[in-house]
Amino acid sequence: MQDVENGDKDAPQPSPAVNKWTVGLACAAIVAAGYLIAWLVHEPSAPTARVESSYVTPPVTFPVRIPGCDVVEPPRKAQTFSMIYSESYEYDNPSYPWFSGPKAAAMTQALQDELPGDVEIAFAPVARSLVFQPILGDPSQNNKFGDSTRANATLLRGDRAGALTVTVRQSTTPIPPCVAGDLDERRHLPDGTIVDTEDTWYELRGARTLSRTATGYLPDGTVVQANATDRDDHGSGRARAVPLAIDELVALVTDPALRVSAPVPPGTPDPPETCLPFGESGPAIDEAQARRWDEVLAGIPLDGVTLDRPLGALLPGHRGGGLCQTVQVTTPGRQSRLSLVISTAQPLPKEPDHSSYDRATRRLPDGAVVETSEQRSPQSRTVTVTRRSGVRIEVSSTDAAQEPLPLALLEQIALHPGLEVS
Incomplete structure (x- = not known):
């Protein structure tokens, strides 16, 4: 032995x-x-x-x-x-x-x-x-x-x-x-x-x-x-x-x-999805910070939106940097995939000379930069907020059966003041 x-x-x-x-x-x-x-x-x-x-x-x-x-x-x-x-x-x-x-x-x-x-x-x-x-x-x-x-x-x-x-x-x-x-x-x-x-x-x-x-x-x-x-x-x-x-x-x-033959309890959801924050880089974020952000995410009101599991279970991304979570939106007429990526030590994006019909950028009074984008095929909407501290929050609604979640709701998540390094 x-x-x-x-x-x-x-x-x-x-x-x-x-x-x-x-x-x-x-x-x-x-x-x-x-x-x-x-x-x-x-x-x-x-x-x-x-x-x-x-x-x-x-x-x-x-x-x-x-x-x-x-x-x-x-x-x-x-x-x-x-x-x-x-x-x-x-x-x-x-x-x-x-x-x-x-x-x-x-x-x-x-x-x-x-x-x-x-x-x-x-x-x-x-x-x-x-x-x-x-x-x-x-x-x-x-x-x-x-x-x-x-x-x-x-x-x-x-x-x-x-x-x-x-x-x-x-x-x-x-x-x-x-x-x-x-x-x-x-x-x-x-x-x-x-x-x-x-x-x-x-x-x-x-x-x-x-x-x-x-x-x-x-x-x-x-x-x-x-x-x-x-x-x-x-x-x-x-x-x-x-x-x-x-x-x-x-x-x-x-x-x-x-066992293969073991019954599945009624109402069991799918396992948590693997999230792939491609392109993100930056220092590793420890579990203690992830748990603090989890508490913040769990408290954000999402009126009229039902999810297969609550927000607030961040894990390191399979590829790239940062923390992420992907959930399924189960609201009738809004079925889609809601993804969240948070990374740190990110530079503020350069503001374009003008906004196009599907992409817009604006700077907030506190110096944060908000980028919004929409895509028609496949339908998706994304809001990315980069703060002066280097924290970047990207929230996306993709794979929509009919229409992605509204940009206002995605901004509500991405702009929540608790999503800062603490």
Whole structure:
């Protein structure tokens, strides 16, 4: 088992043994349809000097006994794993009728509720805040990399930080056999669920990462995998540590609400949308400031306008700088997308010599510059306020079914005096 304090794992030495030293890293990346796929292929070979690009895993002993396994098969000659990163916020994929926006939201809530009480999700964009993302695969295209929904985040626990990734998919294939090197234990639960666990490590270019995994094969065909590592991609500055124990990972993958067949509570909205403040730059804005602005936004009256969720849940943008939030306007006749971006250290825009029919600029007595714009195809309206302090607030109404929200309402949000750095 892995020694968390020492960050290492003693390698078993009995003979014969198969060393899974990978002397070459085969890495490919494909960018298409808004997602990135990357995979590593590692093959067993005789021990050899590590090269700078090598991917190394612990040596595997065979034959070996694994608790819960009647038969243990020898190590595989080749293994692969994949990673999928989505920039899409469209959940409707006809290839996976069991999954939808409300289903993703219900699963997200269940997953976050299952975390231990002393664990926090690091302040990060929606796609890295343990929110289940769209399934992008298409079985008709023989796409083996896109059949699951994925939620990941950096977790903070005490003075330490690590990463968690959870995937959920529907499977009609048999439960895989026990293979030496792939698991440490197979648990058989009373309801027929089988959970495989592994506590291990890997090295990439000489840097070691500790890893714990639980994979649940549930009776309805759901496969849930939770992988926790001591990686801190958030850059929290805390000491690295695997944030969850094996038993805590088992509790995650066996949560009934994560099953494909679990019903979605009536009225469940879609998950929060990923916001993409392209073109914005500036210093990072911390969570404390975001929470102060959240309180201000939650108190702005929006008479006659109904939203799928309240304003006041700012997160860092997926790309670009600043904080942002996107919500859906559900008011009859006004259905649209309402987006808000706040950034700091922005220069005051230059005022044009004249205003056009679809764009206007004016300066307020306090020195703030207000820019308004309208677009007819597709219909959208935007108000941008840049204050002398460098705070810039952009509020947009887009994707309108009939007509975007009025500029007066967008200005009411953007000009609210509480949206300053405090």
